[in-house]
Amino acid sequence: MGIKLGERELYPEKNYILYGPPGTGKTYETVYFAVAIIENKTLSDIKNESFDSVMERYQSYKKKGQIGFTTFHQSYGYEEFIEGIRPVVDEEDPIEKELPFKVEKGIFQKFCEQAELSTVISDGEYEIRENPTIWKVSLCKAGENDIRTECMEHGHIRIGWDEYGEDIDKVKEYTYGGSNVLNSFINKMQIGDIVMSCYKERIVDAIGIVTGEYEWVDFYEQYKRQRKVKWLIKGIREDIYELNDRKCMTLSTVYRLNHMNAADILKIVERNKTKQETKKYVFVIDEINRGNISKIFGELITLLEPEKRLGKKEGLKTRLPYSGRLFGVPENVYVVGTMNTADRSIALMDTALRRRFHFLERLPDCSLLQDVVVEGVEIDKLLEVINKRIAVLYDREHTIGHSYFMVLKQKGKCSIETLKRIFRFTILPLLQEYFYDDYEKIRLVLGDNGKLKNEQMIWAEEVEQTLFKGENDLETDDLIYYQVNEKAFDMIEAYKKII
Template sequence: MFNDNKNIILYGPPGTGKTYNTVNYAVAIVENKTFNEVKDEKYISVYKRYKEYKEEGKIEFTTFHQSYGYEEFIEGIKPKLVGDESAEELEYKIEPGIFKQFCDNAKNIKIKNGDIEVSANPTLWKVSLKGSGSNEIKDDCFKNNRIRIGWANRDKEITDESEFSTKKEKRILLDFHEEMKIGDIVLSLYDRENIDGIGVITGDAKWLDDGGHYPRSRDVQWLVTGIREYIVKINQGTTLTSSTVYRLNKIDREAINKMIEKYSINKEILVEENNSNYVFVIDEINRGNISKIFGELITLIETTKRLGKVEETTVKLPYSKTPFGVPSNVYIIGTMNSADRSIALMDTALRRRFSFVEMMPHEESLSGIKIGNIDIVKMLKTINSRIEVLFDREHTIGHAYFKPISSINNPTIDDLANIFINSIIPLMQEYFYEDYSRIQYVLGDNAKKDDLKFIKDEQINKKLFKGNPDIELPDRKYSIQTNAFYNEESYIQIYE
């Protein structure tokens, strides 16, 4: 089980199955099983469940790279074009990043009331039902489970081509018709400081023929009405405005959840805590600028600082000004190619907050592969033993490079040659900075006949240069001999 191990990094040389095994780890965590229990199952069955959990929002996957930043991961201000092609306008919105959305999903309570369902990551909206206080439109909405707004003199179907008198009017109507989604939560205005209703949107926008001055409607299942709840404190000290519809970007969603739980007593509302495990996978975690991406989150991911723990810690996010903390049911799995960067060179703050699981080449997993008389296991072990001496163990070659031929019925020398030409040789060129004499040592070419060498060497004709060049000329030149890759004996003589 992983209860005390919220942050894990799988690290090792390339081709050792790090990304492959994130599937096993993620499914084991979601299902509250041990890694070995899941690993022993057929991978195709595990991967099928992995995809299902991903669709449900319980697993998320991203890859870090050099240009990845805080805005993509936590939150940022992002541009958005609105309007038609002839008159597009640029708006800027505060948008949550992939990790913040995931955490909001993980801590979101489950609300059940008949057939209604709150979305995994709902937007919170404020609506004014014919203004503040009590009135006949609000009474109708509360009684008939809906919300209603006006603009009876505008198009029934609102599009970017519709005419609007002001930008504010355009924004309100587009929000009501297009941006509000089924599963979002609406708060009904009572006055600038209080709300008197909380509901869940259950239907798309529609036109009420008998709606009079308030014909635009959406079905809403009211969870509670007739209340007086002070909203300023949980809205970052901001009072509500009379504007008909707008997003509540600053509001503390946890406080709204608690408010719903408070009023669910003695009502037909079932509120459940979200006790499911959630897994966020970060591939190539060491390729990103950790300080730039994580920001203040680097403290929040500590197990003891998670929401609900004794040392629970939250921070106020710089753009939205909302409090944010990492739920205790969120697990982070990273992968790290040790050939790119050693653990010793990793960001110290990140290294202290993660547990590391080393994944080295497992040559025995290739024992079922047969290509003529070539002993694939012995060949790879020999190559890796030589790399360890000439370089280090972090630059060995993973067994996963050879896995594709394990799924082929009766693989041939052509299949093996394809792996060496397209994967193994380029990798060693990178490792040894094209020092072909060392690559020869790794592949045993220094002791082979010329026609069996993968890397062929020839004496340099120094008479090629006129005069007496004042530089140190190499003694030999090297070339890749393609024919050798299709000769069974070339591989056998790597280890014999």
């Protein structure tokens, strides 16, 4: 089911970019857009509701993880978006000669994993923590044994190294080895993590969720170190060789399985269960055209295609370069970007990105200012005239959005003082940027080519050649001095003459 825009439905688009000049409310509209997608409503229906109500739901969905948000910029890269190698800083000793590094998931990878997880489990069904670690645990030895049987029957996992005693903080030398295993089992493993019981080097026989803190249980004759586990499935013989990056589980008793995620594991659990209705997830990328698309997206550019999404016939997963994990984009993930055409024309966008996104233009909407009048100046007509002049002198992609004037609709703000601030500190700087300080064109846009000097926001003064000492080749057009007339911004006549 695609998102419905007004009375028409866009199906089966998954990726959208709202593009247009600055100030047309693109980022503002992503709030409506995201809520419309998640609630499967038309955009017009959502816009008929109060913004406060929509924003409250938006924040609720964001808190639940159904909406993600980021802003691209020139320094943004693949490492922040998909995955990268980051230094691990010891909070107790932040200044070290040699910093250890680890592979860390990027914001979009985490978002997709959570979305994929929602396709196989219901809310609160499994008590899994956010971004859980996947652990391999060997219960005594391979195959059937008494320790494995006892753990399955009583809902826990147990490991040994009993000779070190209950308190390993007092151990000065690990004569029998196992320091890393004990550290992982006691300190690093957390409640809400997933454990996979290793039956043989490629086979797991049970999957569970850690539900208890580390315990020393002196009742047992051996393997006294314990953690409680809620077994989700037992008695299976699942070959995870491919899922584990074609690696056998031949390392130590307890260690992380870094090449798979929670959704991969729970699909094994849920394989024979009725699938829940899939929740929709929306990831918003503000200023998408300000980032280096090839650098940020990498192999994701292919995975974003609707037919390459997980769950589709042509669904793809790629092995990520740093972690070696298999990664794909779930079918229930929508990507909504915003693009300011004043920064970059749509024609200059990365071709691969243009092929994979559905572009929706957002132009200035003067009708939203229809009832706004400041001392006789109709703001909708004022903006309409300015934008027509900009479109002729430059192009339509550099027109001025209505959102800059929306403050005039607020109670007590419809005044010449507010209008002055808008023109002096927003509109004029934009025009200066657009026309590269070509003040003659700026004057044409602002209607400053009249005779009354005191009403001109930018006025031109001819100077004599004698201003420059000695002989020169300056033409008459070069002998014009442009100056911002601060007083004009306080005069309503300066705005009336624009129209």
